[in-house]
Amino acid sequence: MTIRTEPVTVNVGPQHPSTHGVFRVRITFDGEDIVEVEPVFGYLHRGSEKLAEERNYVQVITLTDRLDYTSSMINNQAYCLAVEKLLEVEPPPRAKYLRTLTAELQRIASHLIAVGFFVQELGAFGTPLMYSFRSRERILDLFEMLCGARVTVSYMRPGGVFADAPRDFWPALDRFLEDFEEELAEMEQLLLENEILMVRTRGVSPIPAEVAINCSVSGPVLRASGINWDWRKQEPYDAYDQVEFDVPIGSNGDNYDRFWVRMQEIHQSLRIVRQCIAQIEPGQVRLDLPLVLRPEAGREAYGRVEASKGELAFYLVSDGGISPYRCKIRSPSLINLTIIEHLLVGWKLADMIVSLGSIDINMGEVDR
């Protein structure tokens, strides 16, 4: 007697505990092995690009908060850079440093979430996630001191930032940096050389450098594949040309490398934050721009930053009115998802979730 087997198609998501929101993949399994992958997006589509055409330039900032809600500071930064290019203005130096500093704090917070959920998806029941959230809470507290909001911050404005940091922000930041060193060391001790974590992630779902470039992925996923590419170095914006930092590079492009690159980037971000604190000088934090901005008709601008998940860019076109004629968002999560087939096919069900976690997608940004 022969036993007949047949592939099984499973809808993973949109209601699944670990697809990072409402992501859905139709996966065909042969036993536990993945043979076919078909991603389906759009469950969180809110029409942000169209909404931006109905609002004035400053109001659009609140929409950018809601793209990648784990790194709203960096989204603000990308949008404000685009508007500043459109207006051909440059923010004052103190504003530049404040932007760099908050963006790096946000990068730390975002990477903490990425790493925490990555290990959670490996099956560590909550503990690493809670450890990383403990530190993230402190960062959100700092943001609350700056602008009153914790997640959807809307802190930056075209031509600077919303307001200068309050006086007690700086000692609080120092205290955070001091404690965070310890907390980070604790996390690294638990995770970086964890044997089970390494057996599960080493050599799993490697993305070769050619594939990474051809799929135009960016951010930690690209760097894990061994390519030295970071917009903060290639095309420095704000105060990044004033600070020193290294770009961590992986060598195999596997899940462990993607995780490792994020852990190292947290260290580099800390370095940048320290330098910003040392270099920042008193002064104006916002240009005196009119409340309603009217860039010249026919102008267009492309504002690009290295967000925590990759290259985030806003392409704005002006028709001389009070709101953008067109606002195109190049979101890293969506474009990083294009490697999903290389990432999943041939690996097991258990690796699928971990690989999805390793590219750190955020559905708010994928569906916009």
Add this chain to the structure above:
Amino acid sequence: MNCQLASDSVLYANGLYRVVYNVAGSFLPCWLAYLIAGLVIIFILVNAVLLGAAVITWGERRVLGRFQNRVGPNRWGPFGMFQPIADLLKLLTKEDLRPQGSDRIVFALVPILMVAPLILLTAVIPFAKNAALASLNVGVLYILAVSSVSSVAIFMAGWSSNNRYAMFGAARAVAVLISYEVPVVLSLLGVVMVAASMSLGSIVEAQALPFILVMPMAFLVFLAGMSAELNRSPFDVAEAESEIIAGYHTEYSGVRFALIQAAEFGGVGVVAAIAAVLFLGGWSGPWSEYLGWLWFLLKTGVVVFLFIWFRATYPRLRIDQIMAFSWKFLLPLSMINLAAVTLEVFFLRGDDGSLTTADLGIMAAINIVVTVVSVIVFGNLIRDRVTLRTRQPQQVAVPGVPTIEVS
């Protein structure tokens, strides 16, 4: 009517049973007294298991909370102790859902089949001296047989749910359960051999030196095997939340889910109790005549804490790695343990086949060395090249990749 319980009956050793039987037997027919006494004991056991499960859920959530920098349930009752009752009340008021296309009868049978083995298992566990309901002379065999029933229940749950995640969970669970049965049985053989008995009571009495010292390797294999059989971290692939939602019990809700949860946490308690009896000396300790139950509960609590600790610490292994761990690591270890114990018993036993405390001490000394050596050797064999290469942040030249430059 003067009923007499045969002194060779398996129930004879239980004092409570005899008291109830004698009182009932003084004015009722013997068969009715037998039945009533049995029902009384069953009532106590069922409640003990379910209450134990409730206490373990509460304890697990509190301890996990402490591990994870948070508080855990602390609202209702002292230290939130009544939380399980609140949970149960909530689950009881839920709608009883059955998925379309499910096999209704099998689906409904599963929760019962999961709780039943637990209650059966508690029947042979000696809570204190002569306090087991039934002091079976094949206690260890009985434990192994009854605890295997849960794999059937898990597969029934996966099959009847008409859900692919449940089927994945069930297939994984059965594979894991069958693989881990082998090393567990082999490790328990050593215990049986040293105690020269399969009865749990005699095994406790044979532990002049707790068997965790006499054969540490057997304890390690037993602990690993049992966390796999209980579907607990790091072997919890059957209900891996991040992968397959809830595994085999994805479709269960309401009171059925409550029963499955009770079976899961009750299982932890029962397995911990078995470990305490087989390896930690059960009720023995100072003043064990009066405080035996306290020692037993303490030792059980320590093992339960170990399980919670594992859960709070380890990431999950993949299914093929779990299989490899069982067949390539635990099986050789349990065989080495069996061989070592066999040889030691053969050379050390006295003329009447018994072992003295000094003999046990010698065995402990030898076996601790054997354990350390073989764990290191086999650990290195299955390491599967996970050695660390330290990498500094640096530019790596990638062959075949076009260089991109920004002007």
